[in-house]
Amino acid sequence: MLIQEDYVDLTTPIGVMRTFIFRPVAEGKFPGIIFFAEIYQMTGPIARTARMLACHGYVVAVPEIYHDFEEPGTPFEYNQADTEKGNQYKTHKTLSSYDDDARACIDHLLSRDDCNGRLGSVGICLGGHLSVRCALNPEIQAGVSFYATDIHSHTLAKGKQDDTLNRFSDIKGEMLMIWGKQDPHIPSAGRQLIYAELTKANVNFTWHEFNAQHAFVRDEGYRYNQPIADICNDMMFEMFNRVLQLGIQDPVGSNTQNC
Numbered sequence: 001m002l003i004q005e006d007y008v009d010l011t012t013p014i015g016v017m018r019t020f021i022f023r024p025v026a027e028g029k030f031p032g033i034i035f036f037a038e039i040y041q042m043t044g045p046i047a048r049t050a051r052m053l054a055c056h057g058y059v060v061a062v063p064e065i066y067h068d069f070e071e072p073g074t075p076f077e078y079n080q081a082d083t084e085k086g087n088q089y090k091t092h093k094t095l096s097s098y099d100d101d102a103r104a105c106i107d108h109l110l111s112r113d114d115c116n117g118r119l120g121s122v123g124i125c126l127g128g129h130l131s132v133r134c135a136l137n138p139e140i141q142a143g144v145s146f147y148a149t150d151i152h153s154h155t156l157a158k159g160k161q162d163d164t165l166n167r168f169s170d171i172k173g174e175m176l177m178i179w180g181k182q183d184p185h186i187p188s189a190g191r192q193l194i195y196a197e198l199t200k201a202n203v204n205f206t207w208h209e210f211n212a213q214h215a216f217v218r219d220e221g222y223r224y225n226q227p228i229a230d231i232c233n234d235m236m237f238e239m240f241n242r243v244l245q246l247g248i249q250d251p252v253g254s255n256t257q258n259c
Contacts, residue, residue, distance in 0.1 A: 001024055001025075001026070001054075001055045001056075001057065002024070002025040002026070003022055003023060003024055003025060003051060003054040003055055004022075004023060004024075004025050005020065005021070005022050005051075006020075006021050007019060007020045007021060007073075008021060008108065009072065010063070010104040010105070010108055011104065012067070012097070012100045012101055012104050013096075013097070013100050014067065014068045014097050014100070015067060015068070016067065016072060017063050017064060017067040017101055017104060018063075018064045018067060018072035018073055019061050019062065019063045019064070019104075019105060019108065020042055020047075020050065020061070020062040020064075021059065021060065021061055021062075022050040022051055022053065022054035022059075022060040022062070023054055023058075023059040023060065023114060024054060024055075024057055024058075024059075028114070029113075029114055029115060029116035030057050030058055030059050030114060030115060030116060031057070031058050031059070031115070031116055031118040031119065031120065031240070031244035031245060032058065032059045032060075032061065032109035032110075032112070032115040032116075032117075032118070032119045032120070033053055033058045033059070033060050033061070033119070033120045033121065033122060033240070033244075034060075034061050034063070034102065034105045034106065034109070034119070034120075034121045034122075034131075034134055034140075035049070035050055035053065035060050035061065035062045035121075035122050035123065035127070036062075036063070036065065036121070036122070036123030036124070036126070036127030036128075036130035036131050036134070037062060037065065037123070037124065037126075037127050038086075038124050038125040038126055038127055038215075038218075039066075039076070039083070039086030039087060039089070039090055039125065039126050040075065040076035040077070040078060040082060040083075040086055041064050041065065041066060041070075041074065041075050041076055041086075042062060042064065042073075042075050043075055043076070043078070043220075044220065045218045045219050045220050046062065046124075047062075048219065049124075050062050052233070053122075056237055056240070056241070057245065058120075058240070058244070059109060059112060059114055059115050061105045061108060061109055063101050063104070063105050065093075065098070065101060065126070065127075065130065066086070066089045066093070067101075068089075068092075068093050068097055069089050069092070069093075078220060078221060086126075090126055090150075090156070090157075091155070091156075091157065091158060091160055092158055093157055093158060094157055094158045095156065095157035095158070095159075095162050095163075097157075098130060098133060098156070098157060099133065102121075102130065102133060102134040102137065103137070105134075106119060106134075106137055106139050106140075110139070118141055118243075118244045118245075118247070119139050119140050119141060119244075120140060120141060120142040120143060120144070120173075120240050120243070120244050121134040121135055121140050121142075121143045121144070122143070122144040122145075122146075122236065123144075123145060123146065123148070124146040124147070124215075124217065124218070125146070125147060125148075125149055125185075125214070125215065126149055126150070126156075127146075128145040128146045128147055128148030128149065129145070129148040129149055129150050129151055129156055129164065131143050131144060131145045131148070132145050132148055132151065132164060132171075132175070133164055135171045135173055135175060136164075136167055136170040136171060138170075138172050140171075140172075140173045141172075141173040141174070141243050141244060141249075142173050142174050142175075142176075142239050142240055142243040142244055143171070143173055143174070143175045143176070144175075144176045144178070144236045144239065144240075145175065145176070145177050145178065146178050146217055146232070147178065147179050147180055147183050147185070147186060147214055147215075147216075148177075148186070148194075149185050149186060150162065151164050151165055151186075151190075151194055152165070152186060152189075152190030152191070152193050152194055153190065165193070165194070165197055166197075168197050168198050168200075168201035168203050169201040169202070169203075171201070171203045173204075173243070173249075174204045174205070174206075174239060174243055174249050174250055175198070175203055175204065175205035175206070176205070176206050176208075176235060176236060176239050177194070177195075177198070177205055177206070177207050177208070178208050178210070178232050178235075179191055179207075179208070179209045179210070180209075180210055180211075180212035180213050180214055180216050181209050181210065181211050181212070182211065182212060182213050183212075183213060183214040184214065185214050186214075191209065195207055204249065204250065204251075206235075206239075206250070208232075208235065210225075210228050210231075210232075212225050212228050213225075216228055216229065217229040217232055217233075
């Protein structure tokens with residue numbers, strides 16, 4: 001499938017948020033997916049994943065989550081200095097700004113002539129948390145979260161007092177939660193807490209834990225685990241294609257699979 005890439009500058013209460021758009025060239029209407037990046041914004045691995053999503057027949061919006069602090073079109077490098085900067089921004093940005101960003105992306109996708117109104121979210125690391133928060137909006141019918149940081153500890157955003165864990169009952173769509181068992185950022189007790197709260201909130205979710213480190217789906221760096229990443233991408237597309245393309249939610253509910 002041929003795809004095209006562009007960007008739009010969306011208006012938020014904090015200012016302009018550059019949002020990269022990846023979509024099929026073909027005429028028609030497609031489901032929309034909001035793809036939340038790591039703390040590094042638009043990088044090579046994020047762009048490649050967005051292209052992969054678009055090639056499966058989705059209009060993909062990738063917002064620059066640190067537009068509060070950086071000029072539009074500013075990528076970060078996978079180095080110590082930019083890692084520290086990204087982690088600093090993560091807890092300087094307000095929770096309302098994160099939520100306003102998600103709302104702006106939802107509204108933009110719903111306004112597009114090439115979007116059919118079925119929406120999903122996906123995110124990695126910080127973006128995994130933001131994908132879950134995005135799914136608190138009723139328009140999100142399917143959400144995927146790769147090793148979401150800070151949910152278990154309530155430490156996202158300024159003040160480090162986010163309420164994501166307490167709002168799981170707002171999630172109306174189906175969720176796919178993916179974790180690395182050797183991830184130091186989300187320890188076993190933290191994962192168990194998230195699982196218990198999702199179950200208590202009666203969220204329709206599937207849960208997978210792999211023997212892998214943090215960042216194992218990023219195709220740059222020593223932690224990349226391609227065989228496991230391929231399995232995860234297959235699971236992601238199974239859910240997105242079933243829910244967003246066919247309109248079928250899995251009635252099974254929650255499962256656990258340890259790999």
